[in-house]
Amino acid sequence: MSGKSNVSWQPSHQESSLMTDFLTYLKVDHGLSFENYEKLHTWSTMNNADFWNLFAKYCNINFAMPPKQTVTMADHILDDEWFPGSTLNFAHHLLKRKDDQTAIIFREENGNRLKMSYKELYESVSQLSSFLRKSGIKKGDVIAAVMTNRPETVVAMLAASSIGAVWTSCSPDFGIEGIIDRIGQVKPKILFAVGGYQYGGKHFDLTENILSLSKKINSLNQIILVQESPLKEINAIPEIVNFEDCLLNDNDLQFESLPFNHPLFIMYSSGTTGKPKCIIHGAGGTLLQHLKEHRLHTNIKKNDRVFFFTTCGWMMWNWLVSALASEATIVLYEGSPFFPDPNHLWKIAEEEKINIFGVSPRYLSSLMKEKHEPKKHNDLSSIKTILSTGSPLLVDHFEYIEKSIKDNTQISSISGGTDIISCFALGNPNEPVYRGEIQSKGLGMAVKIFNASGEEVPTGEKGELVCTQSFPSMPIGFFNDTNNEKYKKSYFKKYNNVWAQGDYASFTDHDGLIIFGRSDATLNSGGIRIGTAEIYRQLEKFPNILESVVIDEEEDGDSFVSLFIILKENIELTEELIIKIKEEIKVNTSPKHVPKKITLVPDIPRTRSGKISELSVKAAINGNEIKNIEALANPNSIDFFKQLRIQN
Numbered sequence: 001m002s003g004k005s006n007v008s009w010q011p012s013h014q015e016s017s018l019m020t021d022f023l024t025y026l027k028v029d030h031g032l033s034f035e036n037y038e039k040l041h042t043w044s045t046m047n048n049a050d051f052w053n054l055f056a057k058y059c060n061i062n063f064a065m066p067p068k069q070t071v072t073m074a075d076h077i078l079d080d081e082w083f084p085g086s087t088l089n090f091a092h093h094l095l096k097r098k099d100d101q102t103a104i105i106f107r108e109e110n111g112n113r114l115k116m117s118y119k120e121l122y123e124s125v126s127q128l129s130s131f132l133r134k135s136g137i138k139k140g141d142v143i144a145a146v147m148t149n150r151p152e153t154v155v156a157m158l159a160a161s162s163i164g165a166v167w168t169s170c171s172p173d174f175g176i177e178g179i180i181d182r183i184g185q186v187k188p189k190i191l192f193a194v195g196g197y198q199y200g201g202k203h204f205d206l207t208e209n210i211l212s213l214s215k216k217i218n219s220l221n222q223i224i225l226v227q228e229s230p231l232k233e234i235n236a237i238p239e240i241v242n243f244e245d246c247l248l249n250d251n252d253l254q255f256e257s258l259p260f261n262h263p264l265f266i267m268y269s270s271g272t273t274g275k276p277k278c279i280i281h282g283a284g285g286t287l288l289q290h291l292k293e294h295r296l297h298t299n300i301k302k303n304d305r306v307f308f309f310t311t312c313g314w315m316m317w318n319w320l321v322s323a324l325a326s327e328a329t330i331v332l333y334e335g336s337p338f339f340p341d342p343n344h345l346w347k348i349a350e351e352e353k354i355n356i357f358g359v360s361p362r363y364l365s366s367l368m369k370e371k372h373e374p375k376k377h378n379d380l381s382s383i384k385t386i387l388s389t390g391s392p393l394l395v396d397h398f399e400y401i402e403k404s405i406k407d408n409t410q411i412s413s414i415s416g417g418t419d420i421i422s423c424f425a426l427g428n429p430n431e432p433v434y435r436g437e438i439q440s441k442g443l444g445m446a447v448k449i450f451n452a453s454g455e456e457v458p459t460g461e462k463g464e465l466v467c468t469q470s471f472p473s474m475p476i477g478f479f480n481d482t483n484n485e486k487y488k489k490s491y492f493k494k495y496n497n498v499w500a501q502g503d504y505a506s507f508t509d510h511d512g513l514i515i516f517g518r519s520d521a522t523l524n525s526g527g528i529r530i531g532t533a534e535i536y537r538q539l540e541k542f543p544n545i546l547e548s549v550v551i552d553e554e555e556d557g558d559s560f561v562s563l564f565i566i567l568k569e570n571i572e573l574t575e576e577l578i579i580k581i582k583e584e585i586k587v588n589t590s591p592k593h594v595p596k597k598i599t600l601v602p603d604i605p606r607t608r609s610g611k612i613s614e615l616s617v618k619a620a621i622n623g624n625e626i627k628n629i630e631a632l633a634n635p636n637s638i639d640f641f642k643q644l645r646i647q648n
Contacts, residue, residue, distance in 0.1 A: 008398050009410050009433040017429040018295045025058050037431055037440060038511050045446040048469055052082070052288065052444055059291050062096075063088050064257035071470070076497055078484060080470035082260060083284055089255035090264050090283040091125065091162040094324040098122045101303065102329045104151050107348050109335025110198060116151050121158075121324075122253065128159035130251035135222060137189060139164025139256055142266065144188035146172050146179060146206075146213070147312050148197045148334045152226050152243055154321055156192045161264055161283065164256040168266035168278075171313035172197055172204075176212050177588040178534065181275045182268045186479055187219035192243075194226045200336040214239065260284035261476045267315060269418045269490075276534070277486060278479035281421045285472035289422040290322035292443060298385060298412065299429040300326045300356060307331040308358030308387065309345065314528060315418045316358070316389065337363055346374035346405075349383060358387035362558050364397050373404040385410045385427065391524055391558055392515045398435040413438045415515050417501070419491070422473045424465065424501065425513040437512035445471055447513075449505055454495045459507045464519055467499040474499075517559065517622070520615070523552040524559045525592045532614060535563070535593055538585045544571045549604050550595065551618040563595035564617065564641075566604060573600040599644070603637040621645055 014020050023040070026032040034040040044051040049070040067086035074080050097103070097118040104121060106114040116124075137143065143160040147153040147169060160167045170182050172194055183191075191213065196205045214223060214237050226243045264283040268276040294300040306323045307330075310316040323330050331352055337345050337359075349357055367374075374380065386401060386409055393413040401411055412427030415438055424447050427433075428440040441447040446469035449457050457463045478486045494500040504516040523530040532550050539548050546566045553562035563581075567573060578598050586594045605613040619626045620641035629635050 006434050006436075007432050008402060008435045009408060011410075011430055011432070014430045017299050018301065019297075019299065019428065019430045022055075022058055022296055026054065030054060037428055041441055041443060044443045045469060048444055048446070048471070052472060055292060055444070056083075056288060059288075059295070061088065061288070062092060067260070076492075077470040077499070078474070078487065078492065080474075082470070082472040084260070086260045086284070087257040088260065088284055088287070089162065089164075089258060090287050091158045092255040093287055094158060094322065095122050095125060095162075095253070096325075097327055101327075103324060104154060105305070105329060105331045105352055106151050107331065107333050107352070108198065109201075109333075109339045109344065114151060121151075121155065124155045124247060125158045125162060126251060126253035127247040127249045128155055129162045129253055130249035131246040132159055132163060132165070132190070134249070135190065137163055137165050139258065140263070141165045141190075142186045142188040143167055143190045143192070144183040144186070145169040145192040145312065146174075146183075146194065146209070147192055147226065148172060148194050149310065149312055149317065149332050150194075150226070150334055151332065153192070153312055154330075154332075156224070157321065162253060162255050164258045164262060166263045166266055166280070168268075169312045169317075170268070171311040171590065172206055172209075173199075173311070174313070174590040175586070175588040176209055176216070177537075178590050178593075179209070179213065180216055181534065182278075184217050185275060185278050186266050188217065189219060189221050191217070191220055191223045192226070193223055198335060200339050210240075211237070258283060263476065265318060265421065266479060267318075267418045267421060268313075277490065279418065279475045280477050280479060281473065282476040285474065285476075286318070286421055287322070287325065289420075289471070289473040290319060291325055293319075293414075293423055293426060294323055294326045294328075296443060297414075297423075297426045297428060297440075298356060298387070300328050302327040304328045304355045305331055305353060305382070306356040306358075307333070307349070307352075307354045309333060309337055309360070309363065310358075315421050318421060320358075338366070342367055342370050342372040343374060343377050346378045346380065349380060350378040353382040355382055356385050356387060357383050358389070360390040361388055361393050361397055362390065364388065364393075364400060365556055365558050367404075368396070368400050375405055380406045383409060385412050385429075387412050387414060387427075389414045389416075389423075390528070392517065393436070393438075394556075395436040396556075398433075415503070415513070416442075419475065419501070420471075420473050424467065425515075432510070434508070434510055434512055437508050437510065437514055439512055441511075441513065449507060450495060450498070450500075454498070457506075459509060462504055462506045462516060464494065465501045465503040465505040465515070466495060467501070517552075517554060523550065523561055525552065525561050528592045530561070530593055534589050535561070535585060535595075538588055539563075539565070539581070541584060542581065544568045544577075547604050547612070549612050549614055549617050551614055551621060553597065553618075554622045560596040561593065562597045562599070562621065564599050564601045564604065566601060573598070601640055603634060603640065605635070605637045605641075606633050617641055 053070040063086045065087040067083040072081040100117045103118040104116040143165045157167045223240045261282040263280050265281045267279045306328050308320045414423045414426035416423035425438040449463040450466050451463045491499050502520040504519045535550050548565045550563045552559040605616045
């Protein structure tokens with residue numbers, strides 16, 4: 001479909017959008033006028049220093065020390081420095097309100113509900129910040145969390161960032177090895193942890209995990225525990241303090257004035273070899289990007305209620321919490337989205353009058369398979385935008401939302417990642433939504449599509465999603481990365497001085513974007529990027545597995561982990577062995593790492609240097625062109641995987 005027949009939504013109130021307000025600001029205050037979004041975007045990349053400078057002024061960024069200039073250009077975009085000489089505090093911008101307006105609404109799958117005002121949030125952050133200071137925490141120290149998506153987690157993050165400590169978090173459904181592979185690398189001084197959580201009607205006790213972490217992460221001075229279960233023998237650990245006991249301090253909240261690029265978050269993005277990469281994001285760049293994406297692209301206004309189904313280990317949690325800087329109310333949910341029934345999240349959307357509602361394509365696909373129609377059960381009139389990220393949003397998803405959830409609603413597919421803690425492409429409240437497309441490139445983001453030779457491809461042609469200029473939310477570095485070697489290898493290996501995101505994409509006739517999937521071997525499981533090395537490490541524990549290759553297999557617009565193995569002679573792939581493999585991966589990594597399929601194969605493609613070729617297997621299984629097949633030592637091995645696709 002094309003043209004008007006493929007339009008899902010038309011903006012009816014462009015004049016009241018924050019994008020329009022920004023355009024008016026540019027025209028009235030700076031004499032800049034743009035006839036359409038394409039012209040605005042072109043200006044924002046051709047004059048990116050002017051764009052980011054004016055947007056910072058538009059948002060009233062509170063610089064304690066103003067910048068000497070907007071950006072200092074270097075020979076390589078990795079070395080560009082944004083807003084040099086300036087100082088600010090991230091938490092200060094999220095806590096500028098101290099009134100009775102609701103800041104956080106917390107819902108659990110068991111029906112529990114909690115509400116926290118901006119005043120209460122400010123006071124809790126102030127008390128916890130005082131405790132952390134008295135505990136010896138200072139700027140640059142790392143504070144880690146193994147927490148669920150609850151208000152205490154938000155309070156802890158803001159308290160850490162108010163001091164200038166660096167926040168990092170990991171979802172509690174990760175096994176011990178998965179947690180240590182992440183936060184163990186960055187040597188945190190304090191750990192916030194939950195004693196347990198509920199998911200799908202089942203209670204998961206984390207006592208043993210906390211005991212293990214206290215012994216295996218030697219850098220920890222203290223564990224601050226949110227009691228979610230009986231503490232058992234955990235009381236014997238002298239370093240453990242209850243969260244509530246940390247809020248007995250009373251002190252005026254002090255916001256440390258810190259350089260624009262002062263470390264704020266450490267995120268984890270797995271590669272295909274070794275432990276997950278520890279990506280460090282700066283305070284100023286994260287703040288600016290999130291403000292831009294929230295206000296201009298998502299049209300989040302003061303007092304809007306914003307929800308995204310996420311865990312605290314995914315960047316969308318950081319993105320969601322930043323909506324406090326736009327004076328919105330954030331809605332946190334902890335539990336299964338399908339418990340006690342598929343309508344659960346939509347019931348919450350009705351009860352809490354949510355305006356911006358975010359989920360993944362996988363969640364939508366599950367609803368479609370259930371033939372569930374939320375609009376028949378709920379009043380969803382408050383929803384003005386449905387967000388989706390994690391994997392490509394297909395035409396079928398758009399049609400399902402229109403038919404079964406809510407019509408005449410902006411469906412905003414967004415795409416970026418942990419790497420930039422933000423988006424390359426996302427929504428636009430002033431432009432039509434076309435089914436199957438991301439609406440627009442992000443302002444200030446010089447997004448292009450390149451072929452293998454580094455040449456820009458025509459509209460409609462697939463290629464590598466790249467960014468040809470620096471932007472404020474580029475990582476400030478990787479943890480323990482001498483001379484930025486890992487950093488450069490991760491994003492600048494393919495093209496000289498050009499950021500390559502690792503996504504296959506194409507532009508559309510409407511200047512929109514379609515993402516087709518990953519162009520590298522990193523897995524995408526339910527929107528979470530996973531490095532293959534984490535899975536291979538668990539398979540090494542099985543002596544009967546000779547070789548293996550793991551990919552993300554595409555199905556109905558979603559992707560899942562698929563494992564192919566070669567076993568020792570006379571060893572069968574029994575159901576018992578499959579269960580053991582899955583359990584080992586689940587216990588030591590996370591449920592997201594567990595393969596949906598485990599298949600016995602006669603041979604696995606290898607390069608002439610002996611490396612397993614994950615990309616060729618992935619291409620064969622997903623029906624894509626296999627590039628550089630001549631580089632394979634055993635090209636005939638591909639035939640088996642091609643046949644598998646035909647059979648499936």
